[in-house]
Amino acid sequence: MNHQYLESKPRYEILDGLRGVAAMIVVAFHMFECYSPGPLRQIINHGYLAVDFFFALSGFVIAYAYDDRWDRMSLWEFFKRRFVRLHPMAVFGTLLCACFFFLGTTTTFTKIADTSWQMFLLMILWCCTLIPVPPAYDIRGWNATNPINDPTWTLQFEYLANIVYALIIRHFSKLLLTICCIIAAVFTVTLTMNIDLFGLLEPRSYAAYTAIGGWILDSTHIFIGLIRLACPFLTGLLLARIGRFIKIPHGFIWCSMLILAFTLMPRLGGNDRMWLNGLYEAFTIIILFPIILCIGAGSKIRNPRIQKVCNFLGHISYPLYITHIAFIYMLYTFRDSHPDAPVSMIICVCVGLYIAAIGTAYASLKLYDIPLREWLKRHWLHKPFTNKNTDK
Numbered sequence: 001m002n003h004q005y006l007e008s009k010p011r012y013e014i015l016d017g018l019r020g021v022a023a024m025i026v027v028a029f030h031m032f033e034c035y036s037p038g039p040l041r042q043i044i045n046h047g048y049l050a051v052d053f054f055f056a057l058s059g060f061v062i063a064y065a066y067d068d069r070w071d072r073m074s075l076w077e078f079f080k081r082r083f084v085r086l087h088p089m090a091v092f093g094t095l096l097c098a099c100f101f102f103l104g105t106t107t108t109f110t111k112i113a114d115t116s117w118q119m120f121l122l123m124i125l126w127c128c129t130l131i132p133v134p135p136a137y138d139i140r141g142w143n144a145t146n147p148i149n150d151p152t153w154t155l156q157f158e159y160l161a162n163i164v165y166a167l168i169i170r171h172f173s174k175l176l177l178t179i180c181c182i183i184a185a186v187f188t189v190t191l192t193m194n195i196d197l198f199g200l201l202e203p204r205s206y207a208a209y210t211a212i213g214g215w216i217l218d219s220t221h222i223f224i225g226l227i228r229l230a231c232p233f234l235t236g237l238l239l240a241r242i243g244r245f246i247k248i249p250h251g252f253i254w255c256s257m258l259i260l261a262f263t264l265m266p267r268l269g270g271n272d273r274m275w276l277n278g279l280y281e282a283f284t285i286i287i288l289f290p291i292i293l294c295i296g297a298g299s300k301i302r303n304p305r306i307q308k309v310c311n312f313l314g315h316i317s318y319p320l321y322i323t324h325i326a327f328i329y330m331l332y333t334f335r336d337s338h339p340d341a342p343v344s345m346i347i348c349v350c351v352g353l354y355i356a357a358i359g360t361a362y363a364s365l366k367l368y369d370i371p372l373r374e375w376l377k378r379h380w381l382h383k384p385f386t387n388k389n390t391d392k
Helices: 013-034 049-066 075-099 117-128 152-167 174-192 202-207 219-242 251-264 275-298 304-323 325-337 343-381
Strands: none
Touching (some): 013 251, 013 325, 013 343, 049 251, 075 152, 075 325, 152 219, 202 219
């Protein structure tokens, strides 16, 4: 059966811009983490929640883009479209980070110095597939499912969400999807409130009363990753299907300020009342992020300059997120090489690397991602449409 190629739908420009804002927060979070004295005193303390916001955006976009197209699209066609959208940059990000991998030979990444070139090449090929790497094959020391380029752990869960959506969730009614959202929200509360229902949370005592976790191939992190994925992703799907949004003036600015404010919030409760932080993160994931989605989808951009900013941020969001770890390797190398560097020098280095990360993201988008995806669309996705009602 031949399918007509489905053109992309008009984009929600504010949501695109907010994706870019979240990506820039993640980069800043990882840079500040390099100089952080510990999880209780991060400078951008809740920057990791940007990942949960990505999952919410993903659910919304998937429902908006594909819910009404299944009569013109096969499962295989859906999977090909998602592969073309996600995988080229995932491969590029892994290869770029591999180029700078050995710069990470520091006290932070304890296994890099002992990694053989044979194992390194094997890991490059393995990581390009996005198949999770077990801890036994870790070559860096953090047991990440991609020991070369950390952020791809979220893409592994993204692929899982896409598969489950295509096979099962797209058939759900709004009522059933609402019930699933409620159940997922309950699990989110158990995670952030450190309620260990299945005896899986004890190994992450360093991250108690947070949503931190998901990047290691073990039972604890798989459980955490599934919880972090389920609630935002399902909520995004439901909001897109309901289609009732919030319209306010200057929606992009207000939503950006909300995201910045809630990720910059210091760790609440300290060591004595850590449950306050758990409540805060549950509220952010279950209540705040859906509100931001509704405002972003319902509001309009009137100012052409804001529109250009949103377009730029939306375009670089994924490339920036998936390539910036290369610059984090450089920063850790600088930190270990200059332990007594003055604050002014550290700031200059961080700003320079931040700008370089944005420039690299933009260049990779224009010179690699867009041309390759266009080529794949022409030669792999596009099929001539056959009208069965036309007489031969």
